[in-house]
Amino acid sequence: MRASGGLALPLTVLGGFLGAGKTTLVNALLRRAAGLRLAVLVNDFGSVNLDAALIASASGDTIALTNGCVCCAVGDDLAAGLAAVLSRRPAPDHVLVEASGVADPGAIAAIARLDPDLRLAGVLVLADAASVAERLADPRLADTLRRQLRAADLLVLTKTDLVAAEEAGRVAALLRPLAPGAALLPASHGALPVEVALGRHAGGGGAAPPPRAAHGTLFASVTLRPARPVAEAALRGALDALPEGVLRVKGVLPLAAGGCVLVQRVGRRLEMTPGGPAAEAALVLIGTEAVWDAAEALRPLGLARA
Amino acid sequence: MADEITVFRARRILTMDSSCPEATHVAVREGRILAVGGEAEARAWGKGREDGRFRDLVLLPGLVEGHSHAWEGGVWSFAYAGYFDRADPEGRLWPGCDSIEAVVARLREAECALPADQPLFAWGFDPIYFGERRATTEDLDRVSATRPVVLLHSNGHVMNVNTPVLERSGLASADIEGVVRDATGRATGELREMAAKYMVFRTVGNPQHGLMAKPESLRRFAALARRAGVTTATDLFTDLPDPVVATYLETTREADFPLRLLPALNAQSLPAAEGVAKIVRLRRLNQERLRFGLVKLMTDGSIQGLSGRLKWPGYIGGQPNGIWNIAPDDLTELLHAYHAAGLQCHIHTNGDEASEVTIEAIEAALTRTPRWDHRHTLQHCQMADAAQFRRMRALGICVNLFANHVYYWGEQHAALTMGPDRARRMDACATALREGVPFAIHSDAPVTPLAPLFTAWVAVNRLTAGGRVLGPEERIPVEAALRAITLGAAYTLKLDHEIGSIEVGKRADFCVLGEDPLAVAPERLKDVPVWGTVVGGVPFPA
Numbered sequence: 045m046r047a048s049g050g051l052a053l054p055l056t057v058l059g060g061f062l063g064a065g066k067t068t069l070v071n072a073l074l075r076r077a078a079g080l081r082l083a084v085l086v087n088d089f090g091s092v093n094l095d096a097a098l099i100a101s102a103s104g105d106t107i108a109l110t111n112g113c114v115c116c117a118v119g120d121d122l123a124a125g126l127a128a129v130l131s132r133r134p135a136p137d138h139v140l141v142e143a144s145g146v147a148d149p150g151a152i153a154a155i156a157r158l159d160p161d162l163r164l165a166g167v168l169v170l171a172d173a174a175s176v177a178e179r180l181a182d183p184r185l186a187d188t189l190r191r192q193l194r195a196a197d198l199l200v201l202t203k204t205d206l207v208a209a210e211e212a213g214r215v216a217a218l219l220r221p222l223a224p225g226a227a228l229l230p231a232s233h234g235a236l237p238v239e240v241a242l243g244r245h246a247g248g249g250g251a252a253p254p255p256r257a258a259h260g261t262l263f264a265s266v267t268l269r270p271a272r273p274v275a276e277a278a279l280r281g282a283l284d285a286l287p288e289g290v291l292r293v294k295g296v297l298p299l300a301a302g303g304c305v306l307v308q309r310v311g312r313r314l315e316m317t318p319g320g321p322a323a324e325a326a327l328v329l330i331g332t333e334a335v336w337d338a339a340e341a342l343r344p345l346g347l348a349r350a
Numbered sequence: 351m352a353d354e355i356t357v358f359r360a361r362r363i364l365t366m367d368s369s370c371p372e373a374t375h376v377a378v379r380e381g382r383i384l385a386v387g388g389e390a391e392a393r394a395w396g397k398g399r400e401d402g403r404f405r406d407l408v409l410l411p412g413l414v415e416g417h418s419h420a421w422e423g424g425v426w427s428f429a430y431a432g433y434f435d436r437a438d439p440e441g442r443l444w445p446g447c448d449s450i451e452a453v454v455a456r457l458r459e460a461e462c463a464l465p466a467d468q469p470l471f472a473w474g475f476d477p478i479y480f481g482e483r484r485a486t487t488e489d490l491d492r493v494s495a496t497r498p499v500v501l502l503h504s505n506g507h508v509m510n511v512n513t514p515v516l517e518r519s520g521l522a523s524a525d526i527e528g529v530v531r532d533a534t535g536r537a538t539g540e541l542r543e544m545a546a547k548y549m550v551f552r553t554v555g556n557p558q559h560g561l562m563a564k565p566e567s568l569r570r571f572a573a574l575a576r577r578a579g580v581t582t583a584t585d586l587f588t589d590l591p592d593p594v595v596a597t598y599l600e601t602t603r604e605a606d607f608p609l610r611l612l613p614a615l616n617a618q619s620l621p622a623a624e625g626v627a628k629i630v631r632l633r634r635l636n637q638e639r640l641r642f643g644l645v646k647l648m649t650d651g652s653i654q655g656l657s658g659r660l661k662w663p664g665y666i667g668g669q670p671n672g673i674w675n676i677a678p679d680d681l682t683e684l685l686h687a688y689h690a691a692g693l694q695c696h697i698h699t700n701g702d703e704a705s706e707v708t709i710e711a712i713e714a715a716l717t718r719t720p721r722w723d724h725r726h727t728l729q730h731c732q733m734a735d736a737a738q739f740r741r742m743r744a745l746g747i748c749v750n751l752f753a754n755h756v757y758y759w760g761e762q763h764a765a766l767t768m769g770p771d772r773a774r775r776m777d778a779c780a781t782a783l784r785e786g787v788p789f790a791i792h793s794d795a796p797v798t799p800l801a802p803l804f805t806a807w808v809a810v811n812r813l814t815a816g817g818r819v820l821g822p823e824e825r826i827p828v829e830a831a832l833r834a835i836t837l838g839a840a841y842t843l844k845l846d847h848e849i850g851s852i853e854v855g856k857r858a859d860f861c862v863l864g865e866d867p868l869a870v871a872p873e874r875l876k877d878v879p880v881w882g883t884v885v886g887g888v889p890f891p892a
């Protein structure tokens with residue numbers, strides 16, 4: 045079934061309305077993804093703005109970067125674009141699909157859920173703090189916007205520097221009920237670490253992130269190791285109860301009932317599937333400073349900082 | 351020889367030229383019309399060679415299909431599973447499948463003729479005509495329990511598959527919205543949404559892939575056109591990749607290719623600046639029977655698919671509003687880029703909200719960059735109200751109405767989508783006529799068959815497949831309908847100086863009919879036999 049013969053390729057969907065800052069984030073991630081072969085699928089290159097120094101070669105629908113990343117313009121044939129990415133050699137480490145401004149990112153995420161060669165690594169939806177409220181009040185746009193928000197695992201509020209703090213708070217309160225599955229976080233000018241956006245560390249091809257916050261004070265990560273096998277139900281309960289500031293959780297843990305479980309949580313969407321190498325048992329939390337409190341909350345399960 | 355004159359004599363020639371509406375003779379030289387009128391006019395340039403083959407026939411200007419897709423020539427590579435009778439490019443009539451049982455029988459027949467290793471694709475299926483009954487895996491497993499079978503619905507968004515496809519694609523067990531399940535939770539084989547479609551094509555291959563780069567697809571499209579009396583047709587939505595451009599250039603150059611083809615670039619497939627540059631570059635390659643230059647933009651979905659964008663009060667069943675293919679603000683920007691480059695835009699709008707957004711976008715473009723005679727054209731424009739038509743006229747906008755919908759889906763629009771009142775004003779040809787909006791009418795082939803005389807018949811009679819007259823006030827006279835499928839359509843394509851009427855200097859393109867469309871009863875217009883066409887002075891019998 046699996047065409048690549050290897051592991052499923054992680055796919056992140058980047059959604060959000062026109063002007064929400066998707067392009068800025070794509071450009072920032074392409075620059076910062078050194079060491080990670082990131083393949084970005086965009087509708088067109090019109091918005092991708094890369095330094096000439098970063099471009100290794102450009103041919104037709106594909107721009108190859110000197111850092112190993114590629115950017116592909118797929119027009120409105122996403123299926124063909126994904127097929128091309130899946131057949132690329134060397135295979136990319138991660139694929140990021142930029143949804144069009146009116147697309148339902150949930151429909152693209154469904155592809156990654158279906159295709160055994162792909163694995164959904166999260167749905168990021170960006171919302172412009174300065175204009176999203178006005179757009180939600182426009183009957184021509186509201187339903188499209190609500191569909192996007194509903195699909196979000198991580199809802200990134202952008203351009204918060206353009207509005208007063210209390211206005212940003214009001215917007216966040218407006219959006220929260222519309223994105224019931226999402227963790228909400230502010231990040232302007234593409235200032236979203238690769239770890240948060242993609243759920244992986246740039247330098248090491250998917251290895252554990254650095255032990256402490258690598259990008260200033262806003263984002264932090266912590267790695268926990270199990271002292272003993274955990275009870276599945278207790279683990280699920282504890283993970284469901286984590287604070288919103290824990291944006292991503294992933295890892296492999298041994299189960300009390302035997303075997304291991306692969307854990308992936310993005311925003312509030314938790315997936316626990318059987319499997320994973322017991323030798324690499326660990327749980328990584330990525331998010332705001334809240335990860336430190338979260339680490340404390342998981343201690344009763346026998347999980348402790350490495 | 352280049353300077354040889356051919357004089358065609360016909361029983362009657364309807365010219366669409368108001369200064370000389372009727373004639374019996376037309377002289378042709380170098381593929382163009384040299385003279386029109388009676389014997390005297392035709393002989394004024396010298397004797398010429400008399401061609402009497404149309405002596406008992408009636409000539410019209412070559413019919414112009416302003417909204418079709420060359421894919422109509424490709425789709426016949428698959429089995430036809432539609433509800434209505436339909437002729438293929440070779441002229442074989444495929445009776446409509448009026449039950450799911452008939453669909454199964456049709457597919458079984460096609461299955462027998464297929465090499466062992468190929469999946470079976472069928473097209474044109476529309477369960478809207480079968481009430482509650484949907485197609486299932488049981489139905490398609492009877493076609494084959496081993497070979498992949500894919501039944502594509504006419505709306506382009508839904509399909510049915512058999513068990514081998516469900517299992518190989520992993521969709522049988524997939525927990526996803528687009529996989530329809532029965533009361534027991536078992537997948538029925540009906541698949542919706544992009545992801546399920548993606549998985550099917552990933553499993554059995556995309557049947558569309560590469561077909562339009564085959565000369566055969568284009569030749570079959572032209573064969574259908576010839577049989578329908580069409581001498582100019584659009585291919586109104588294509589990314590125009592290099593292999594397709596090469597095929598179009600080569601095939602339309604073939605001496606016996608009987609059609610002028612106008613491809614329209616999908617403007618949403620590339621950034622505006624590149625799209626403009628692409629069209630400017632392609633236009634330099636234009637030749638007699640191939641004209642690049644048109645631009646296509648897509649705003650909303652379809653009304654029978656409940657994906658058209660409607661104004662208040664929305665769908666009669668209370669369903670959510672449709673979807674945008676482009677955000678209104680993006681449309682304004684994109685349209686302006688092409689408008690400012692002097693190009694003509696054809697904009698797909700089905701629902702009235704989509705039409706309104708498009709009218710606003712054109713108004714914004716005109717305010718920013720005033721331009722005369724732009725002829726941007728709203729395509730389909732099925733739900734526009736009178737005020738929108740008045741605004742179109744004020745802004746110089748043309749419209750190409752999807753008249754065939756009234757026949758094929760009129761009953762469904764009255765019952766399921768718009769309700770009886772708004773269904774009456776769908777594809778409002780008479781309003782366009784009254785309000786002075788230049789208009790054409792179309793088939794959107796392969797959505798409905800390429801047959802402008804049928805389309806004209808719908809605009810004249812507004813009979814639904816169920817047999818009722820839907821919106822009698824929107825019926826138009828035969829003369830107006832014939833103009834819409836000739837000069838009217840040519841006007842929306844900015845080719846009315848070259849085709850669309852039988853006038854001195856224009857291309858010698860004729861539609862040759864066995865009966866006089868102005869003499870037959872209006873309800874028989876669709877039954878007027880088509881002898882074939884003349885393209886550039888060369889007769890092409892159907």
Ligand SMILES: [Zn+2]
Pocket residue numbers: 417418419586587794
């Ligand atoms: Zn169309």
